[in-house]
Amino acid sequence: MSSKNVVDDLVAKLKRRQLVGSSAVAQETLKLMIVVISKAPLSTVNQLIDLVKSVGQKLVAANPTEPAVGNIVRRVLHVIREEYRDAENNTNKQGELTAPPSLTTSSSMYNLLGDPTSQQAVYGRYSHALRNNIIQEVKDIRIELETIYDNIKNQASLHIHSNEIIMTIGKSKTVEEFLKMAASKRKFQVLVAETAPSYQGQEMALELSKAGIETTVIPDSAVFAVMSRVNKVILGTHAVLANGGLVAITGTHMMAAAAKHHSTPVVVCTGLYKLSPLYPYDDDSFTVNINPDAVLGFEEGDLIEKVTVANPYYDYVSPDFVNLFITNQGGHPPSYLYRLIVENYHPDDHSL
Amino acid sequence: MVTDFDVVAHYKNLLITSPDISMPVAAIEALVELIKNSNATTMSEFMVSIKEASQLLKTSVRNSISLSAGCDLFLRFIGRSSQDAADFESWKSSLIARGEGFVEKAAACRHKIAELGVPFIRDGSVILIHAHSRVVSLLLQKAAADHKRFKVFVTESSHSQGGIRSAHVLRAAGIPTTIILDAAVGYVMDKVDMVLVGAEGVVENGGLINQIGSYQMAIVAKAANKPFYAVAESYKFVRLFPLNQYDLPTYSADTLSFQELNLDYDMPEDGEMGTIKTDRVTSPSATPVDTRTLSSQKAQGSNPLVDYTPPDYITLLFTDLGVLTPSGVSDELIKLYL
Numbered sequence: 309m310s311s312k313n314v315v316d317d318l319v320a321k322l323k324r325r326q327l328v329g330s331s332a333v334a335q336e337t338l339k340l341m342i343v344v345i346s347k348a349p350l351s352t353v354n355q356l357i358d359l360v361k362s363v364g365q366k367l368v369a370a371n372p373t374e375p376a377v378g379n380i381v382r383r384v385l386h387v388i389r390e391e392y393r394d395a396e397n398n399t400n401k402q403g404e405l406t407a408p409p410s411l412t413t414s415s416s417m418y419n420l421l422g423d424p425t426s427q428q429a430v431y432g433r434y435s436h437a438l439r440n441n442i443i444q445e446v447k448d449i450r451i452e453l454e455t456i457y458d459n460i461k462n463q464a465s466l467h468i469h470s471n472e473i474i475m476t477i478g479k480s481k482t483v484e485e486f487l488k489m490a491a492s493k494r495k496f497q498v499l500v501a502e503t504a505p506s507y508q509g510q511e512m513a514l515e516l517s518k519a520g521i522e523t524t525v526i527p528d529s530a531v532f533a534v535m536s537r538v539n540k541v542i543l544g545t546h547a548v549l550a551n552g553g554l555v556a557i558t559g560t561h562m563m564a565a566a567a568k569h570h571s572t573p574v575v576v577c578t579g580l581y582k583l584s585p586l587y588p589y590d591d592d593s594f595t596v597n598i599n600p601d602a603v604l605g606f607e608e609g610d611l612i613e614k615v616t617v618a619n620p621y622y623d624y625v626s627p628d629f630v631n632l633f634i635t636n637q638g639g640h641p642p643s644y645l646y647r648l649i650v651e652n653y654h655p656d657d658h659s660l
Numbered sequence: 661m662v663t664d665f666d667v668v669a670h671y672k673n674l675l676i677t678s679p680d681i682s683m684p685v686a687a688i689e690a691l692v693e694l695i696k697n698s699n700a701t702t703m704s705e706f707m708v709s710i711k712e713a714s715q716l717l718k719t720s721v722r723n724s725i726s727l728s729a730g731c732d733l734f735l736r737f738i739g740r741s742s743q744d745a746a747d748f749e750s751w752k753s754s755l756i757a758r759g760e761g762f763v764e765k766a767a768a769c770r771h772k773i774a775e776l777g778v779p780f781i782r783d784g785s786v787i788l789i790h791a792h793s794r795v796v797s798l799l800l801q802k803a804a805a806d807h808k809r810f811k812v813f814v815t816e817s818s819h820s821q822g823g824i825r826s827a828h829v830l831r832a833a834g835i836p837t838t839i840i841l842d843a844a845v846g847y848v849m850d851k852v853d854m855v856l857v858g859a860e861g862v863v864e865n866g867g868l869i870n871q872i873g874s875y876q877m878a879i880v881a882k883a884a885n886k887p888f889y890a891v892a893e894s895y896k897f898v899r900l901f902p903l904n905q906y907d908l909p910t911y912s913a914d915t916l917s918f919q920e921l922n923l924d925y926d927m928p929e930d931g932e933m934g935t936i937k938t939d940r941v942t943s944p945s946a947t948p949v950d951t952r953t954l955s956s957q958k959a960q961g962s963n964p965l966v967d968y969t970p971p972d973y974i975t976l977l978f979t980d981l982g983v984l985t986p987s988g989v990s991d992e993l994i995k996l997y998l
Contacts, residue, residue: 420762551985587780646984646988655982
């Protein structure tokens with residue numbers, strides 16, 4: 309299959325929402341990126357960047373509510389830029405010692421007074437060796453994606469202590485693995501909000517109890533009432549925004565607000581691929597309204613004509629509600645996320 | 661040998677002749693001019709003369725925060741590049757070239773910030789701004805040019821009257837603008853969607869030094885849960901770590917000291933306020949400005965011109981290095997001074 313067909317295939321899957329969930333989406337995007345890069349003609353690196361960007365734009369447009377797509381594309385672009393820079397530095401070294409490499413890759417205040425000629429980086433020479441290096445690095449990202457759960461759950465025993473009461477909401481694979489890992493060493497109790505109307509919390513509770521964790525399902529309306537007894541709130545998320553805000557399943561904001569009221573720590577478990585360099589320009593921009601059938605079914609025919617039923621799927625949770633992010637690179641406070649963004653994405657790629 | 665070039669006069673002249681240029685840029689331009697006129701023959705003599713000139717500049721104005729940001733950035737650059745200078749004359753001419761390049765880039769900075777900030781302005785929003793800031797005005801003008809519909813409240817900002825200048829600029833761009841009293845910030849906050857302020861300086865912990873009144877605005881915004889955004893060019897980042905309001909270099913012992921009773925401070929007599937108000941009420945948006953209370957320069961002299969807003973009150977900073985959280989500022993400063 310040519311790379312165009314592969315792209316169209318993934319675009320269609322994203323559009324039809326056949327492929328949902330940030331983890332699955334991220335992995336598929338990365339696979340596609342490897343195909344695109346290995347089939348791209350060997351011209352200049354600039355052209356490669358443009359090609360990857362244009363594919364990225366198509367994918368993001370296919371489902372704008374999955375920020376993980378854009379994040380993976382940006383990661384790949386970052387890899388291309390870094391590999392090119394390394395390759396250039398190496399060839400320069402073989403010739404003679406030219407100017408020392410700049411202190412940082414991103415722009416800094418110092419650039420304001422810097423050499424006016426070296427302002428725009430030119431991405432030229434694209435060789436076989438460079439392509440191999442890039443593909444190798446992209447494959448490393450794939451390995452990183454595969455080991456995310458392990459890296460996160462290994463930190464579990466640092467955060468969950470014996471006889472604690474933990475509260476969570478929704479069904480998150482990351483949180484599930486995290487709690488199961490902790491359960492292998494400690495005994496603790498978990499309260500799961502049922503997460504109406506999708507009732508993902510019930511599924512989560514079932515999984516946890518199968519693993520032998522003492523689990524209680526509570527209605528969403530009881531979150532505040534029992535919060536005073538909870539030691540820690542552990543949340544999963546759909547995306548993390550550049551300011552540390554979350555896009556997570558509905559009900560998360562309510563739970564986080566209740567936790568703040570009781571000064572209960574809120575911990576968010578997330579892989580770094582969910583970290584987006586975008587800001588919540590608009591609180592509504594990440595919300596999706598889904599089929600309201602679960603809220604008010606068609607059997608309530610009389611009523612349905614008289615009311616508007618909304619079923620928003622995601623909440624935006626502002627960063628003041630989060631105390632700690634546990635990522636595959638360790639624990640970070642929300643104020644540190646900007647640093648992770650600088651390390652993982654190039655500023656020119658923030659808007660694809 | 662020190663030249664007879666008057667760096668302070670040149671700096672002040674620059675500010676008058678080109679009103680669009682901000683203080684740190686003017687400071688660097690003045691220093692570049694000094695280098696051009698310098699007849700120093702050795703590196704150390706040159707360094708001494710530059711340092712003296714920047715000291716002179718800093719002491720020449722009452723409010724030196726943003727000026728010293730520019731001076732320090734340029735001095736830092738001179739210090740760094742002096743290490744790999746091969747020949748004195750060519751190094752000097754490269755410094756001049758870089759300095760002149762900076763002045764051009766400084767203008768581009770503002771445009772970049774405006775571009776970054778525009779997506780934060782939503783259709784139909786109401787924005788509260790403070791006094792006059794060129795970069796805030798540019799951001800709003802750009803948003804208006806992008807066909808965003810929004811309204812602006814601007815504080816009159818007594819003493820500098822910057823709000824009135826802002827209102828002129830914004831109305832010319834077709835943005836509905838209302839001037840409010842400085843004391844009305846709390847009153848309008850409920851109607852406001854976001855607060856935007858410029859900056860004289862951004863300090864190491866991500867806090868903000870800006871025209872007096874910004875701090876109370878930030879407190880009110882925080883209490884009302886409204887986002888408070890600061891807009892600043894990165895050459896305004898300064899190496900200061902103020903712990904409170906009285907920790908700023910602009911503070912002096914007579915700032916807000918208690919006045920002696922027999923000073924010629926004229927209290928407005930009863931009824932006077934009323935007559936002023938009725939004169940001015942003709943234009944619906946114009947604030948009744950009581951110029952008479954400003955008359956006593958002595959009473960004004962002891963009032964602070966800037967205040968410090970701690971980082972906890974700032975939601976985000978829009979800079980030419982990107983949109984930063986307050987903690988991102990120290991990172992940038994470390995990069996420069998490491």
